[in-house]
Amino acid sequence: MASKENHFTYSPLEEDRQFRLLRLEPGQDTDPLSCELFDHSLDEAPNYDALSYTWGSNHPLYEIRCGGHNFQVTKNLHEALCRFRCRDKVRVMWIDAICIDQSNDKEKTKQVQMMGEIYSRSHQLMIWLGHPPEDTTARLAIRAFGKLKILFESHAKGLQLRVLPMFQKESPEYREALEAIHRGLEKTPILDEEWKSLGIFFFTPWFTRAWIVQEATLAPNNPDAPIKLCFGRYEITWDDLLQIAGGVLTFGLRDEITDRSEKKRPPIALLRTIDTFREEIRHPSTVFSCLNLTRELHCGDPRDQIYALLGIIQRDKNEQALVDDLPPQYDRPVALVYIDLAVHWLFRRNSFLLFELICDKPCNETCIDDLPSWVNDWTQKTKQVAFRSEWFSAGLSSRVGDFPLNGYKFAKEIAPRLNISLSTDRRRLTVKGKILGTIKWNVPPREHFTYEYIMKMWSDGKFGQFPGFDISNYKMDSLRWMQWYQDCVYRAHLLDPNLTALPTSTMIAPPPSRTSQYKSTQQSLYEAFWRTLVCDLDGRGGKAPSRLEKGFVKWHEVFPRGCGLAASLHDPELEEFDRLQQEFTPSRRFITTDTGFMGWAPERAIVTDLVCVILGARDGFCSFDNVVSVLQKKHIAEIDLSYDCFANYTAQAGVNYNGRAPKP
DSSP, X not given: OXXXXXXXXXXXXXXXXXXXXXXXXXXXXXXOOEEEEEEEEGGGOOXXXXXXXXXXXXXXXXXXXXXXXXXXXXXXXXHHHHHHOOSSSOEEEEOHHHHXXXXXXXXXXXXXXXXXHHHHTXXXXXXXXXXXXXXXXXXXXXXXXXXXXXXXXXXXTTSOOSSSOOSOTTSHHHHHHHHHHHHHHHHSOOOHHHHHHHHHHHTSGGGGBTHHHHHHHHSOOBTTBOOEEEETTEEEEHHHXXXXXXXXXXXXXGGGGOBTTTTBOOOHHHHHHHHHHHTTOOOTTHHHHHHHHHTTSBOSSTTXXXXXXXXXXXXXXXXXXXXXXXXXXXXXXXXXXXXXHHHIIIIISOOOGGGGGOOSSOSSSOOOTTOOTTSOOTTSOOOOOOOOOOSOBTTBOXXXXXXXOOTTOOOTTTOOOOOOEEOTTSOOEEOOEEEEEEEEEEEOOXXXXXXXXXXXXXXTTOSOOOTTOOGGGSOHHHHHHHHHHHHHHHHHHTTOTTOOSOOOSSSSOOOOOSSSBOTTTSSBHHHHHHHHHTTTBOSSSSBOOTTHHHHHHHHHHHGGGSSTTGGGOOOHHHHHHHHHHHHHOTTEEEEEETTSOEEEEETTOOTTOEEEEETTOBOOSOSSSOOEEEEOGGGTTTXXXXXXXEEOOOOOTTOOOOSOOOOO
């Protein structure tokens, strides 16, 4: 081990636009790694290549020589330097772990603000995926990519595979290409070991990093210097990867490379989103989309769940306020950074939109401490799918002519201010709204209906017993769906004022009455129930069409058969209803309130929680004027916004709610 006195020491960067570049000295495979750092203005920098990689574990650390001194790097970075070192010439690179003094928070703050430009001004982006466990794995993966590239180029030339499909899968072009693809796979099959190698490629840690969104989005991708992903000794260009990955998704081949042991799918949607950002096919709310994307990825520092997006955000002149409000500050407590973002969204953007991303249920024990319940913990993943509808904001107009205003993008001259206030310590948020009632009954999400849970409910007499019913005749998937749906139907029946007794003569109770009126929407209880099952949405943000009733009738008839839905989905009407029913309801509870409403609540909702409309929140649900949140009484002092809740309700604007629980 070299003496501590010989370790490298950084010299401070004197100018605001100054950054460091690395000269990587040439060498052979077994030669020690040697480099040198030099300062330069970002505006006048020479050509350099940027490295995107995963830091990896700090144990063990490897010694390299930097400016004649010892410098420690992680194993993965050491391997990357060996991989990209030239044999006969100096290579100029920018590598964050070396070019930024990681022990200097003040320098990190300035350099992180420049990172978007650093990547966008680079000559070429080199992505290091690491070495696979065996060298043959990389060779087999690249060989499989080659086979798929030839297959898609030969049989799907007329289809756009790289971005989200612009064609219908029912089109003759798609069906013809699909048949040709399958014939091609029969003629030139991809071997099991090749599919497995592709899985190892896609499940490398690089695809789990939040920083890759910015790095791969902003880097240039020129024909003479394309973005390259390097996997051991082999490589593939970004363009080829996106085209092939798009074909895999389009033609239903993704399950071939799914990690079945952990039920993980390859991150093709992530790649497509990055590519969409690259092409500047902008979402109406890029920041919103990025935040939702990166919360599924990992950062060593939880502040970087936000800071890793700043380079993308800075491209949009409309986002300057966010850049000003949230400069990177690595000496600022994480909770305060997350509160800063929530306050910005509420008071600068005049929008509750961010609350749609509040995590319903912590996925691990590493939650950020000291966060008010109305502030997102961006380290937590969420299984909930955010409701998508932009037709209504409770009590406020969200449309001007034919132009839908997406949350914070209200036109200044017509956007009313949200009626909210914040305590001086930024702990208590006060909003206005209308209390709908408290949760009286709730049905656990479908995924809770395990074999053990069902058996316990049966033994406790909480699921009805029927003449001639033998539970052993039913497959687990069928039984799970059947018991979950039966519970939902029963809870809906209890809202019928004309009900004298629950139906018990059939395995699945009939739907609620067509003659009894639902409390608020002037519909029959029957119609209100089937609309609630699909959150009254058509999948594109509009109101569910009346034709879905036919699909519901068939959908209801499927359950008593005990064969499960999968074997029965041969009917377009049935398939449409089933798809819409499963779009937003997983990880949510079917609920009814003490005041006679039904809907869907977040997974952590419990009986006695308040259900209320928040004035000014975006309608995430349907054409009914309902923007509904669940308030948990244990957090009522600071307002617990579980937010993404659906209640079949017609709002009455102008009723105040100041975050106080009603007296019992």
